[in-house]
Amino acid sequence: MTLKQLQSDFLASIYSPDENNSEENKHNFTDHLCQQGKITPKQRLSIYQNAYLSRLCSVIDSDFPNLGKLIGDDLYHPLCQAYINAFPSKKPSLNNFCAQLPKFIHQYAPLKKHTITTELCDFEWQLRKSFDAKDSIALTIEYLQTIPSDQWPSLTFKFTHGFALKYFSMNTVEVWKALNNDEQPEIKKLGVPQAWVIWRQGLVTQYISVPVDEAYSLEAAQEGQNFESLCELLLEWWPEERVPERAFQLLQHWLQLGLLSQ
Amino acid sequence: MSSPLDKQLPYSNGHKPFHGFGLGLRPEYYQDILDQEPKLDWLEIISENYLVDGGKPLYFLDQFKERYPIAMHGVGMNIASTDPLNLDYLSELKKLISYVKPLWVSDHCCWTGVNSHNTHDLLPLPFNEQSIKHIVSRIRQIQDYLEQPILIENLSSYFSFKASDMTEWEFLTAICEEADCYLLLDINNIYVNSRNHSFDPLNYIQGVPKQRVIQHHIAGHSDHGDYIIDTHDAPITPSVFTLYKQALEHFGPISVMIERDDNFPQLKELLSELDTLREIFNDVKSGQTS
Numbered sequence: 001m002t003l004k005q006l007q008s009d010f011l012a013s014i015y016s017p018d019e020n021n022s023e024e025n026k027h028n029f030t031d032h033l034c035q036q037g038k039i040t041p042k043q044r045l046s047i048y049q050n051a052y053l054s055r056l057c058s059v060i061d062s063d064f065p066n067l068g069k070l071i072g073d074d075l076y077h078p079l080c081q082a083y084i085n086a087f088p089s090k091k092p093s094l095n096n097f098c099a100q101l102p103k104f105i106h107q108y109a110p111l112k113k114h115t116i117t118t119e120l121c122d123f124e125w126q127l128r129k130s131f132d133a134k135d136s137i138a139l140t141i142e143y144l145q146t147i148p149s150d151q152w153p154s155l156t157f158k159f160t161h162g163f164a165l166k167y168f169s170m171n172t173v174e175v176w177k178a179l180n181n182d183e184q185p186e187i188k189k190l191g192v193p194q195a196w197v198i199w200r201q202g203l204v205t206q207y208i209s210v211p212v213d214e215a216y217s218l219e220a221a222q223e224g225q226n227f228e229s230l231c232e233l234l235l236e237w238w239p240e241e242r243v244p245e246r247a248f249q250l251l252q253h254w255l256q257l258g259l260l261s262q
Numbered sequence: 263m264s265s266p267l268d269k270q271l272p273y274s275n276g277h278k279p280f281h282g283f284g285l286g287l288r289p290e291y292y293q294d295i296l297d298q299e300p301k302l303d304w305l306e307i308i309s310e311n312y313l314v315d316g317g318k319p320l321y322f323l324d325q326f327k328e329r330y331p332i333a334m335h336g337v338g339m340n341i342a343s344t345d346p347l348n349l350d351y352l353s354e355l356k357k358l359i360s361y362v363k364p365l366w367v368s369d370h371c372c373w374t375g376v377n378s379h380n381t382h383d384l385l386p387l388p389f390n391e392q393s394i395k396h397i398v399s400r401i402r403q404i405q406d407y408l409e410q411p412i413l414i415e416n417l418s419s420y421f422s423f424k425a426s427d428m429t430e431w432e433f434l435t436a437i438c439e440e441a442d443c444y445l446l447l448d449i450n451n452i453y454v455n456s457r458n459h460s461f462d463p464l465n466y467i468q469g470v471p472k473q474r475v476i477q478h479h480i481a482g483h484s485d486h487g488d489y490i491i492d493t494h495d496a497p498i499t500p501s502v503f504t505l506y507k508q509a510l511e512h513f514g515p516i517s518v519m520i521e522r523d524d525n526f527p528q529l530k531e532l533l534s535e536l537d538t539l540r541e542i543f544n545d546v547k548s549g550q551t552s
């Protein structure tokens with residue numbers, strides 16, 4: 001038998017999305033193993049099978065520290081198992097192993113209709129992404145002051161690498177905070193979706209809710225629209241004479257938070 | 263005939279660097295180590311933890327790099343796999359090596375995945391000529407790519423293949439000699455395997471090439487009676503300390519560090535274990551000089 005075949009058979013014996021195949025693969029692979037002491041080859045192989053699942057489950061636990069608390073073990077463990085089967089790790093690093101979980105949970109029958117679960121999953125993954133995002137040099141107010149006034153209308157903005165804007169239709173962040181403090185959350189549907197900004201300031205991951213005009217402006221700025229377009233957008237919420245003031249207020253806010261980068 | 267890598271092998275002439283007593287750097291201890299500045303001679307990082315774009319890991323790496331010598335230890339080289347070498351990974355690793363300027367770079371003598379599926383576990387393979395030939399070729403390619411020799415670590419295992427026709431230490435010896443690489447000899451893993459596969463751990467220690475051993479790992483394990491699992495989640499056992507003493511008597515001073523990967527105790531407990539290693543070292547040293 002070639003080494004390639006042996007490794008493929010070993011892998012099939014510890015990982016198989018199909019329970020029946022798994023048993024058969026395990027049985028076949030034990031033919032390659034020595035009988036040693038009181039422990040059977042099948043028991044010895046089980047050590048690897050358990051280690052495989054438990055290692056990947058612990059990555060999900062670590063990236064989504066409150067998801068399991070929200071849905072409980074009876075839903076969480078099958079979810080982890082289903083995800084591990086659907087998205088086997090392809091990379092040497094586990095940093096992005098859970099990247100598909102927010103999308104996966106949207107299609108996962110037992111949970112796809114639980115909006116709080118899908119939103120909390122999305123929020124936790126964004127916190128994780130912001131945590132590991134590439135470092136950025138935050139833009140300062142002083143730097144903006146060096147820009148000549150005639151260039152302001154065409155000014156566009158670049159956001160720090162860990163920046164994200166999310167809309168939640170439930171009180172997701174409050175639920176997350178309660179779970180994080182090991183408290184019982186009160187789950188509520190909001191009248192209108194709330195916008196949340198998630199980013200990393202220095203080494204600390206941050207999140208803040210923003211009003212609707214700010215959220216739309218952030219979205220437009222992220223899409224590459226210039227300062228003049230942002231001002232036009234603000235006309236939807238503000239009278240024309242208040243728009244410049246509001247636009248500068250927003251810009252100042254973004255700079256204070258460290259959302260913009262050079 | 264000398265190896266093309268000889269100029270980068272300060273220890274190929276029998277002189278091995280001894281860096282003392284180190285600790286596996288884990289995020290759980292970042293702040294304590296910086297605050298307490300404990301008596302640590304060196305640190306070992308898990309390379310993959312720093313193959314990230316930014317944020318805390320790289321910030322702390324900078325801090326530690328200024329304070330301690332650092333060795334790089336990986337879990338992602340997938341040395342023994344029959345998949346093609348992952349050049350993207352090696353390229354990232356090479357960049358990190360150039361940034362950290364480590365004491366040395368190590369990974370495990372095992373495979374972690376095949377058919378592009380990574381298990382993130384350290385998986386064994388048969389101890390035979392076919393495996394040796396495959397691994398030697400891979401290590402040579404890796405060393406050429408990284409432009410430096412690597413250390414390979416012996417792993418814990420829970421079964422033996424019928425296809426093996428030599429001992430684990432004969433297997434490692436052949437690989438190190440033929441690939442011209444070095445050994446990170448994990449004392450705990452030798453103990454674990456000696457129980458799981460019923461052999462005398464001293465035969466193992468005496469069976470590997472002395473001049474190739476550059477570093478030791480030492481750790482705790484979970485003893486289930488009929489078998490042991492290498493969990494790194496418990497204090498080092500007296501049997502493993504004893505084996506470390508026997509290794510010292512045989513190899514002489516080898517840089518050693520403690521690995522703790524779960525059930526993290528307070529830093530002072532690990533420092534106390536390091537003190538025990540120092541005491542053993544001093545006892546052996548004074549015994550040899552008296």
